[in-house]
Amino acid sequence: MIRKDLLRLSIGALALAASCTGAAFAQASGAAPSASPAAAPSRLDAVIARGTLRVCTTGDYKPYSFLKADGTFEGIDIDMAESLAKSLGVKADFVKTTWSNLMSDFLAKCDIAVGGVSTTLERQKRVFFTQPYMVDGKAPITRCADAAKYQTLAQIDQPGTRVIVNPGGTNERFAKQYLSHAKLTVYPDNVSIFKQILEGKADVMVTDASETLLQQKLNPGLCSVHPDKPFQYGEKAYMVPQGDVTYQQYVDQWLHLARETGQFDSIRDKWLK
Incomplete structure (x- = not known):
C-alpha cells in the first residue's frame, strides 16, 4: 500500500514538474499561452x-x-x-x-x-x-396509349421520339446524358410542360417518379411508366x-x-x- 502511495506521489511530482517546466519555457521564450480558437458564428x-x-x-x-x-x-x-x-x-x-x-x-x-x-x-x-x-428516381411519363413504347431508355432514345424537359435541373442533365439520339426540346415552363405531352406536341418526359405519379392524377390521359422501378436511384x-x-x-x-x-x-x- 505504501509503495502504491509513493508511486502516485512520484507520478504527480513528475507531472507537476513537467507543467512548471513548460510554463517557464513559455514565459522565457515570450510565447503566449495557446487558446482554443473561437467558434465561427452559425x-x-x-x-x-x-x-x-x-x-x-x-x-x-x-x-x-x-x-x-x-x-x-x-x-x-x-x-x-x-x-x-x-x-x-x-x-x-x-x-x-x-x-x-x-x-x-x-x-x-x-x-x-x-x-x-x-x-x-x-x-x-x-x-x-x-x-x-x-x-426517388427518374421515370418516364407519356400518353397512356404509348406507355408500352417507352419502357426502357433504349426505346425512348430513338431519333423519332420527341423528349421534352424543363431547363437547368437534374432532368435536363439526365436527358442530355442518356437520351442523345432522341429529339430533345427544352421547355421553359415546368408547370404546363405535361400539357405538351397530353396535346401531342411531345411524346415523353423523364422526371422524378414522385412527380410522374402526381401528374398522371392531374392530367388524365397521361401515365407514369414503372415509377416503382426508376431508371436510376435518387x-x-x-x-x-x-x-x-x-x-x-x-x-x-x-x-x-x-x-x-x-x-x-x-x-x-x-x-x-
Whole structure:
C-alpha cells in the first residue's frame, strides 16, 4: 500500500514538474499561452436573430413547391419549411428562384433551399445536404396509349421520339446524358410542360417518379411508366450552407423528428393522396 502511495506521489511530482517546466519555457521564450480558437458564428444564430428563415424554392415542381396565382407557395416542402421556421421561432420568407439559378440564388440570398431538390455530387461541392427525406428516381411519363413504347431508355432514345424537359435541373442533365439520339426540346415552363405531352406536341418526359405519379392524377390521359422501378436511384433533401455543422445538425434533427413522429408522413400524404 505504501509503495502504491509513493508511486502516485512520484507520478504527480513528475507531472507537476513537467507543467512548471513548460510554463517557464513559455514565459522565457515570450510565447503566449495557446487558446482554443473561437467558434465561427452559425447560420442558426443569424436566423434566430433576424427573425426570418429565408427559403429558396422554384415554385414550379408539384407536389413539392408550387407558386399560386396569388403569389403564395404551397406543397410538401413549403409546409415543411414552415414547420422548420416554427421550430426556430421565426417566420418563413420564401424566395422565388429557378432551377438554372438555384445554386447562385441560394448562396447569395437564402438559409435553405427546398422544393424537390435532388442530391448530386456536383451540388455537394458547394453546399451541404440534410439527410434525405425521400428516395426517388427518374421515370418516364407519356400518353397512356404509348406507355408500352417507352419502357426502357433504349426505346425512348430513338431519333423519332420527341423528349421534352424543363431547363437547368437534374432532368435536363439526365436527358442530355442518356437520351442523345432522341429529339430533345427544352421547355421553359415546368408547370404546363405535361400539357405538351397530353396535346401531342411531345411524346415523353423523364422526371422524378414522385412527380410522374402526381401528374398522371392531374392530367388524365397521361401515365407514369414503372415509377416503382426508376431508371436510376435518387434522393430528395434540403440544401444548407456548406461548412456550418451547427446549423446542419439542427435542421437534420428537426427533419429526423418530423419523420419519426409522423409529421412528415402527414404532410406528404396531404399532397400525394
